[in-house]
Amino acid sequence: MEKYGIHLLALSHVYLVPLLKQKCTKGLAQRLTIENVVDVLQLGRLCDAPDLYLKCMNLAYKNFKAVESTEGWKFLQKHDPLLELQILQFIDEAESRKKRTRRHREEQSLYLQLSEAMECLEHICTEGCTSVGPYDMEAGKQKGPCNKFSTCRGIQLLIQHFATCKKRVNGGCMRCKRMWQLLKLHSSICEQPDVCKVPLCRQFKLKAHQERRGHDSRWKLLVRKVVSARAMSSLSMPKRKREEEPREAIDSHGIRSFRL
Template sequence: MDAPTLLFSEPDLYLQTPAGNRIPAHATILASASPVLQNVIKSSNRIVKIHGVPDAAVTAFVAFLYSARCTEEDMDKYGMHLLALSHVYMLKQLKQRCIKGLGDRASTENVVDVLQLARLCDAPDLYLKCVKYLTNRFKAVKETEGWRFLQNHDPCLELEILRFMEEDEKRKRKTRKRREDGRLYTELSEAMVCLEHICTEGCTEVGPLEVEVGRGREPCSKFGTCQGLQNLIRHFVTCERVKGRCLPCKRMWQLFKLDSSICLRHDSCKVPLCRKIRLRMEEEKKKGDARWEVLVRKVASAKAMSFLALPKRKRVEEIRGEGQ
């Protein structure tokens, strides 16, 4: 019998709700929708009992069996019951619909219940979504009845969630640190480019002896960094304090040292002290400074990355020394 003919035929069994109400239905439709119902029908006396959900949820369930559709209103009201039923009766399509529907409807009030149900119904995606939701709003969720109930009745799950939150915090801290480090390496690599440019072409206030610099000169494209660097160089040159004790001098010295560490052309490099520092570092290298070496590697790669990010034409100009 095809579906339209079937709908006009007499129902041949009943679904019995927990309250004892009977909903007439067609065995063929139920059996084709769910392998579990197929087995139940075989062994039942034309009455299939549904347990543990309100009558209206059974009605919504039957509506899905017939139409493969579930209204938003049914999802609002019976989403959790429908998820349980879809799991028990192995209705893949309804289960997916409920996982999505309940995930979208997670709230401070219901998240703990949905999370527990997701775990029972073997819905890992929904479980994860709920744990993340809970983690982000834990302050509010821990005041709910649901959380208190879970604490009293399922300490293992509570522990599992708290562990997840701890791991999540660690992950976030790591990401923050990586981002901050990345910013630092980029800033330093930009400072290296500017230092080379100031010492080779000169910027507004500082430049090599043979280049005339002055306030009349136009600020360059990296002027934000160049300006601070020029101030630092001027300070370094004129400062009379003991170099090791003056913070700006120390910073400038680190930049010279960094330039020398990543410089690829010591012989022609115009950055002051480049060659000298290199020779000195070669001597000191035998002692080894792992942290410094990591910094040098990271800044060098940040510099290479920013170079690769340039359009090809600009890259060729830079290689030829026509840049800036």
């Protein structure tokens, strides 16, 4: 196979010896190097050996800078520009797939983070956590750190800022806008707004119902993605137990009170 593998593959293809062709294809694939990959690639195309052809393409893609400096590549540029174009197209498509996969992973990570933020927001508003809890919880009665405290702590800080910020009335505070968006996102996901203890949940739900025709398609997509991420996350961890509480009053600013 070391000496005559290429010749045997060509002969097995021409004389229709499938078992020999299969063995040659497997043997050559195991002996691919940067120096011979272009030659074997040409042979794989001519002999209709798709597995060998694809393996050569992948090797050329992963080591393209090194392959470019080989004699086989220089010969290819002069005598087989069509194959050169096919290799470059394969590399371009592989890079595009890689970018799409990376972008998809980043998006999924964001949706999972938002899902966790929703869980922490509900947890804080229902049960309380360290420094922030629902308005009807006595001071000092909040629970200790939860198992998602790194996220929960960030939400608590955001709530504390939101409750005291003077700029949010005029919409001039980015942190308050983030909190506002989290509350709106929660309302879009919540299925029990009448008993929910998260601030403004029912109000956002009613407003969305009244302005149904003005719904942003991108916002709908975000809501679906976060719901999907939450469903996937719930498969790997037990759901937090929630007790139904009667809906409490809204303060004069339309914001539910917290115990800080």
